[in-house]
Amino acid sequence: MSLTAMITAGLALGAAPTPAALASESTPGAPVVVAVLDTGIAEHPDLGWQVAQDNSGTPGGAILPGYDFVSDPWSAADGDGWDSDPTDRGDGLKPREAANRPECRARVSTWHGTNVAGTIAAQNATKRPSLGIAPNSRVLPVRIMGRCGGNTADVTAGLLWAVGEPVPDVPVNPHPADIVNVSLGGTADRCPRSLQTAIDIARERGAIVVSAAGSTGQNTATTTPANCEGVITVAAVDRKGARSPTSNFGSEVTLAALGGDMSTGERNGIFATTNTGRYRPRDAAFGYYQGSSAAAARVSGALAALAERHPEADAAALTSKLLSATTPFVPGQCDRGDGNCGVGILDLKRVLNSS
Amino acid sequence: MTTHFMASEPHGECVQRLGVLSARWLLAVLWAMSACTTDSAGAKTIDSTQRTEVNEIIVRYEKGAPMHTLGGRPWGAQCVTGKYQERLIRDRGLGARMRVLRVEPRVPARVAEMIATQIEQCPFIEWAEADVIRFTSSS
Numbered sequence: 180m181s182l183t184a185m186i187t188a189g190l191a192l193g194a195a196p197t198p199a200a201l202a203s204e205s206t207p208g209a210p211v212v213v214a215v216l217d218t219g220i221a222e223h224p225d226l227g228w229q230v231a232q233d234n235s236g237t238p239g240g241a242i243l244p245g246y247d248f249v250s251d252p253w254s255a256a257d258g259d260g261w262d263s264d265p266t267d268r269g270d271g272l273k274p275r276e277a278a279n280r281p282e283c284r285a286r287v288s289t290w291h292g293t294n295v296a297g298t299i300a301a302q303n304a305t306k307r308p309s310l311g312i313a314p315n316s317r318v319l320p321v322r323i324m325g326r327c328g329g330n331t332a333d334v335t336a337g338l339l340w341a342v343g344e345p346v347p348d349v350p351v352n353p354h355p356a357d358i359v360n361v362s363l364g365g366t367a368d369r370c371p372r373s374l375q376t377a378i379d380i381a382r383e384r385g386a387i388v389v390s391a392a393g394s395t396g397q398n399t400a401t402t403t404p405a406n407c408e409g410v411i412t413v414a415a416v417d418r419k420g421a422r423s424p425t426s427n428f429g430s431e432v433t434l435a436a437l438g439g440d441m442s443t444g445e446r447n448g449i450f451a452t453t454n455t456g457r458y459r460p461r462d463a464a465f466g467y468y469q470g471s472s473a474a475a476a477r478v479s480g481a482l483a484a485l486a487e488r489h490p491e492a493d494a495a496a497l498t499s500k501l502l503s504a505t506t507p508f509v510p511g512q513c514d515r516g517d518g519n520c521g522v523g524i525l526d527l528k529r530v531l532n533s534s
Numbered sequence: 535m536t537t538h539f540m541a542s543e544p545h546g547e548c549v550q551r552l553g554v555l556s557a558r559w560l561l562a563v564l565w566a567m568s569a570c571t572t573d574s575a576g577a578k579t580i581d582s583t584q585r586t587e588v589n590e591i592i593v594r595y596e597k598g599a600p601m602h603t604l605g606g607r608p609w610g611a612q613c614v615t616g617k618y619q620e621r622l623i624r625d626r627g628l629g630a631r632m633r634v635l636r637v638e639p640r641v642p643a644r645v646a647e648m649i650a651t652q653i654e655q656c657p658f659i660e661w662a663e664a665d666v667i668r669f670t671s672s673s
Binding site: 217218270289291294323324328329330331334362363364365391392393394468469470471472473475 | 669670671672673
């Protein structure tokens with residue numbers, strides 16, 4: 180979506196207040212809720228999620244009670260379909276497991292949801308370098324990807340649940356999200372209708388949906404939900420402000436944010452909460468990740484920080500503030516001719532210093 | 535307001551087009567569903583090798599359909615694989631043995647139940663949008 184279209188769409192939301200604004204009227208100082216639609220959440224002291232010996236997860240710290248919408252028991256690796264425990268069981272796939280599934284590739288677990296959650300709201304309980312952009316916000320973990328990714332139906336259900344929509348056979352989410360982070364992507368020449376409908380409903384409820392542009396180095400026209408209407412699509416740039424080599428680009432991109440480029444060294448990635456497990460969860464750890472996932476998480480964190488500072492602001496106003504806190508690209512940084520990286524690069528300092 | 539319902543060409547699916555408008559929408563649903571039953575009874579049989587086991591369906595509004603809600607919400611239908619274990623196949627007629635997972639946007643429970651009953655009796659449901667997209671993390 181073009182910047183103009185984005186602003187227009189944002190303004191078209193009219194006077195509908197965000198859930199944050201509504202909550203602030205009834206519960207002064209209520210934390211901003213950021214739903215993280217991802218691989219789930221692993222135990223980490225900087226986040227507060229705890230996992231018992233029986234593998235059941237318990238919310239705490241920055242993490243609210245979430246839900247697991249991975250319907251395929253094999254993919255979920257937890258023995259069942261939808262359930263109330265969004266603990267990340269690992270999305271890694273051993274070579275012999277991948278051999279029987281041609282659509283999947285072997286890899287170690289990413290702990291992607293834990294990466295993203297830390298970028299948004301890690302609370303620095305370990306006194307390590309602070310990660311969370313909005314440590315007073317709360318992360319709503321919505322697990323929609325497992326081994327070999329996720330599917331449209333699960334993503335759609337997770338998104339609807341995240342914003343407070345009733346989903347059959349699932350308790351209503353008591354903490355509707357103000358911001359929904361979807362650092363994921365699938366290849367589709369148009370936004371799936373079911374997903375677009377869910378996004379429309381989320382926006383009608385006052386939520387802001389932030390999507391990664393994708394990290395396959397291609398045009399966002401064929402990446403979804405980056406190509407859905409009404410989402411804030413985020414491309415990744417490196418520390419010099421140039422588009423990260425793997426970041427997608429295109430007219431659907433709203434803005435760019437730091438996503439790192441680990442091809443030039445691990446430390447040029449984004450420092451994050453993670454886990455040491457290769458396939459299944461083991462110990463909490465810190466590490467680096469990169470890509471438009473990290474960039475989108477930074478934008479979601481920035482929006483949460485803005486919502487904390489402006490509890491009266493609705494989605495359109497927050498979006499406007501976000502876009503005004505960007506630095507224009509230097510010519511050549513993202514002008515491949517067939518797309519762009521949006522209005523500019525998120526200036527996080529400007530967001531955090533705003534009053 | 536128009537409501538039409540027809541058997542579609544490729545695999546004889548029961549293609550549904552129903553809509554909701556003001557106080558008359560309930561009648562429209564009833565009419566459409568009865569038409570569904572009638573049409574689908576005469577629908578062509580699809581090749582069993584082209585049939586995907588399906589037992590759950592999401593009914594939702596579909597963009598471009600002739601009918602829509604007062605709020606302009608599109609509607610359509612989306613099926614989910616049986617036991618959630620198989621990926622779905624695009625543009626294929628899908629067999630019965632399904633239950634309605636939900637109706638989007640929300641409708642009164644009584645109406646949702648009615649839609650569910652009728653769809654479950656309809657041998658073929660339009661494959662409005664198959665779940666062939668595989669999402670992976672964007673890092």
